[in-house]
Amino acid sequence: MKLKTTLEQWLTLIEVDRAGSIQGAAQSLNKSHTTLIYALRKLEQQLGMELIRIEQRRSVLTDEARALLRRAIPMVAQARTLEMVSNQMAQGVESEITLTVDHLCCRQWLMGPLARFSRQYRGTSVQIRETSLSATERAVTEGEGDLAIINLPVGNHLTDPFGVVTMVPVVAPNHPLSRLESVTISDLIAHTQVVVRDLGASKTEGERDVGWLRSELRITVDNFDHAWDAVRAGIGFCRMPEHRLAEVDSSQVVRLALDGGGAYQVPLHLTLPKGEQTGVAARALYQLLLEDAQSRMGRPDGAPI
The missing domain is CATH 1.10.10.10 (Winged helix-like DNA-binding domain superfamily/Winged helix DNA-binding domain)
Structure with a gap:
C-alpha cells in the first residue's frame, strides 16, 4: 500500500x-x-x-x-x-561484538561503559561470555572474543589494568570453622572446600587449579552464584570475591581469620584478542571500559597504576 x-x-x-x-x-x-x-x-x-x-x-x-x-x-x-x-x-562498524569476562570480574564494572556504548552504537549488539581459568586464556589465544577481561596477561597480547579483586575465605555462621578465632591449614583440611570449576578444561587437558586446594573433600560448582548457595547451606568453606559479598546479605556468612594469610588479590586486565584486526565498535567499548577503570581506580589521567 x-x-x-x-x-x-x-x-x-x-x-x-x-x-x-x-x-x-x-x-x-x-x-x-x-x-x-x-x-x-x-x-x-x-x-x-x-x-x-x-x-x-x-x-x-x-x-x-x-x-x-x-x-x-x-x-x-x-x-x-x-x-x-x-x-x-x-563506516565498517560491527553489527555484533563479543566481550569475554573472567568470572572474578565485578559485574557492576561493566554496566556503566555498556550503557554509554549502547547509546553511541545502537546498531551493534554485544554478546557477553563468562570464562574462567583456561577458558579465559583460550578466549584470547584463539580469538573467541573481540575484547576480553582476563586475570593473567596472555603471551603476545598487550593489556591495560582493569581492577583488582580480593578473595576472602567464608563459611556459614553455623559451620564449625566459624567458631574458631584463628583457622589453620590443618583445620581447613578437615572440612569440605567449595571450588569453582575450570569451565574451559577439556577431558584431555584436565582442569587448571588455582589457589589453596588441599581439603580432603571438595564440592565443585560452575560459578560463584552456586558457590554462594553452597556456603550459605553450610556445605563448606570457599574463597569468594569480596565484591560478591558486597552485593548480597553478608550477615549470612562469616569471614575466616586464617593463620598466615586470610586473603589474596587477583589483578584483572583488558586486552584485544584480535589485535590490529579489532573493529571500530570493539575498540570504542574497550576505550569506555578503560576510562571507567582508570576513574574507578583513582587515576583518571591514565598514568600507570
Whole structure:
C-alpha cells in the first residue's frame, strides 16, 4: 500500500508542538513560515482531519493531532536510528561484538561503559561470555572474543589494568570453622572446600587449579552464584570475591581469620584478542571500559597504576 504521508510531514508536526508555534518550528527546521503552513495543510488534507487550530495567536495541536503524535514520535525516532545505524555500517562498524569476562570480574564494572556504548552504537549488539581459568586464556589465544577481561596477561597480547579483586575465605555462621578465632591449614583440611570449576578444561587437558586446594573433600560448582548457595547451606568453606559479598546479605556468612594469610588479590586486565584486526565498535567499548577503570581506580589521567 502506498503511504499518503511522509516522515518529513510528521517531523514538522512534532516540531510545531515542541516549539509552540509555526514560526518557532520554522526557525528550528531552517524553513520558511509559508513552507511549514503548506506542509501542515497538505497533511490535514491527506488525513482528512484538522491538526492545528489558532488560539490567542498561537498554533495549538488538536486532540486528534496529539493522539497521532504519540505514534509519530517513536516512528521518527526509529527512522533517525535507522539512518545512524546505516551510517555506522557504512563506516565498517560491527553489527555484533563479543566481550569475554573472567568470572572474578565485578559485574557492576561493566554496566556503566555498556550503557554509554549502547547509546553511541545502537546498531551493534554485544554478546557477553563468562570464562574462567583456561577458558579465559583460550578466549584470547584463539580469538573467541573481540575484547576480553582476563586475570593473567596472555603471551603476545598487550593489556591495560582493569581492577583488582580480593578473595576472602567464608563459611556459614553455623559451620564449625566459624567458631574458631584463628583457622589453620590443618583445620581447613578437615572440612569440605567449595571450588569453582575450570569451565574451559577439556577431558584431555584436565582442569587448571588455582589457589589453596588441599581439603580432603571438595564440592565443585560452575560459578560463584552456586558457590554462594553452597556456603550459605553450610556445605563448606570457599574463597569468594569480596565484591560478591558486597552485593548480597553478608550477615549470612562469616569471614575466616586464617593463620598466615586470610586473603589474596587477583589483578584483572583488558586486552584485544584480535589485535590490529579489532573493529571500530570493539575498540570504542574497550576505550569506555578503560576510562571507567582508570576513574574507578583513582587515576583518571591514565598514568600507570
